[in-house]
Amino acid sequence: MSAQERRPEEDGRDFADAMWSIPSYLLAGMAVYGGIGWLLDRWLDVSAFFPIGTVLGLILAGYLAYRKFSR
Amino acid sequence: MGILAEVSGNVTAIGYGLAAIGPGIGVGIIFGQGVQAIARxxxxxxxxxxxxxxxFVLTEALALIGLVAPFLFQAI
Amino acid sequence: MITLTAPAHGDEFGAPTPEELFNLAPVAGVEWFTKPVLLAVISAILVIGLTWAAFSSPKLVPRGVQNVVEYGYMFVRDQVARPFLGKDADRFMGLLVTLFFLVLVWNLLGVVPIAQFPVASHIAFPAVLAISIYVLKIYLGVKHQGAGGYFKNMMFPPGLPKPIYVLLSPIEFLSNMIIAPFTHAVRLFANMFAGHMLLAFFSMVGFHFLFVQLTPLGAPVGVVGVIMTIIFTGFEMFIQFLQAFLFAMLASMYIGGSLHAEH
Known part of the structure; x- marks a missing residue:
């Protein structure tokens, strides 16, 4: 949001919005990158990419949620 | 006396139950203290x-790692 | 009464399984017409009748039924619609009030004697509501922001460094398009399912140790079971109200998000 005057209700709404969205962001991050890692595992016949992808997805999704909502 | 109780099913369910304790306490502390700080x-x-x-993001990530940990350990 | 008639296996205590609690026999011989379907129909009729009785001839000074339902309407308007929809709140009040009352009656049937089955503990019912909200969300988003604009606003939030969009927009897409409606339905379903299991378990404990197999050692356990049943019934009613409120609130949040572009 720009530097315009904000009412407290809007702050509260944005905060509630963020809190409800964060779990689904984290789940989606894990699903996307864990899924890519799982497919890589199947393809290359190794077992390292699934855990790496899951943790990477969590980190990326956390970064996204933090940057998107903390303004 | 024989068997008093038995547990059947997947053990990973208990694992997730245990793994959810910590993040539960953590989220409670974060919001409790946060609301208190805003009030002050x-x-x-x-x-x-x-x-x-x-x-909240970091604590929630821990809870979700607990959710997928059984699959992770199966894969390894 | 399901919880009390669940079979105890001989002399030993068996916890109720989801199979015997939720896989119910058809009511009137028709295969699809089971108890949850019957309760869903009853609660739909109940909600229609209640609002009809309240608002068919509204008085300026509300009395009786109108008073109660108007209080619910005010609650939905002030707590659910206005914080998320702002000036568009009145357009969607019909939908949100219907959702709130329907889900509330569904849930409360879980603790009403004789009925004693929360309709939402079969995932088909919350899933249908969540899917209809999801379709409405996409329709409104495409209508108000344009097809390209809606997906652009959704997948590329402003204020991030450029190269990282490649990594982050799949997460945005999956979170908004698949995970959000899924958790919308599952949150209601899982709460009702777990609550019903919990109540059934504690009332089974009370019934088994006080009526089926009364021993000096088992009687205190049975008393604890009965007390826990009473406590958890009260707790469960609170959860049922909260879940109905959250379901309507998330619906209004999704609708509000597709009416206005985010920031």
Whole structure:
């Protein structure tokens, strides 16, 4: 949001919005990158990419949620 | 006397139950202290909110790692 | 009464399984017409009748039924619609009030004697509501922001460094398009399912140790079971109200998000 005057209700709404969205962001991050890692595992016949992808997805999704909502 | 009780099913369910205790306490502490901080200093709302978000994201990530940990260990 | 008639296996205590609690026999011989379907129909009729009785001839000074339902309407308007929809709140009040009352009656049937089955503990019912909200969300988003604009606003939030969009927009897409409606339905379903299991378990404990197999050692356990049943019934009613409120609130949040572009 720009530097315009904000009412407290809007702050509260944005905060509630963020809190409800964060779990689904984290789940989606894990699903996307864990899924890519799982497919890589199947393809290359190794077992390292699934855990790496899951943790990477969590980190990326956390970064996204933090940057998107903390303004 | 024989068997008193038996547990059947997947053990990983118990694992997730245990793994959810810590993040549960953590989220409670974050929001409890965060709301208290906002009540004490409403003018620092932006800063407190930002740090609450960071803490919530990190704690929630722990809970979700607990959710997928059984699959991870199966894969390895 | 399901919880009390669940079979105890001989002399030993068996916890109720989801199979015997939720896989119910058809009511009137028709295969699809089971208890949850019957309760869903009853609660739909109940909600229609209640609002009809309240608002068919509204008085300026509300009395009786109108008073109660108007209080619910005010609650939905002030707590659910206005914080998320702003000036568009009145357009969607019909939908949100219907959702709130329907889900509330569904849930409360879980603790009403004789009925004693929360309809939402079969995932088909919350899933249908969540899917209809999801379709409405996409329709409104495409209508108000344009097809390209809606997906652009959704997948590329402003204020991030450029190269990282490649990594983050799949997460945005999956979170908004698949995970959000899924958790919308599952949150209601899982709460009702777990609550019903919990109540059934504690009432089974009370019934088994006080009526089926009364021993000096088992009687205190049975008393604890009965007390826990009473406590958890009260707790469960609170959860049922909260879940109905959250379901309507998330619906209004999704609708509000597609009416206005985010920031």
């Amino acid at each position: 200093q409403p003018e620092a709302y932006g800063l407190i909110r930002q740090n609450m978000l960071l803490g």
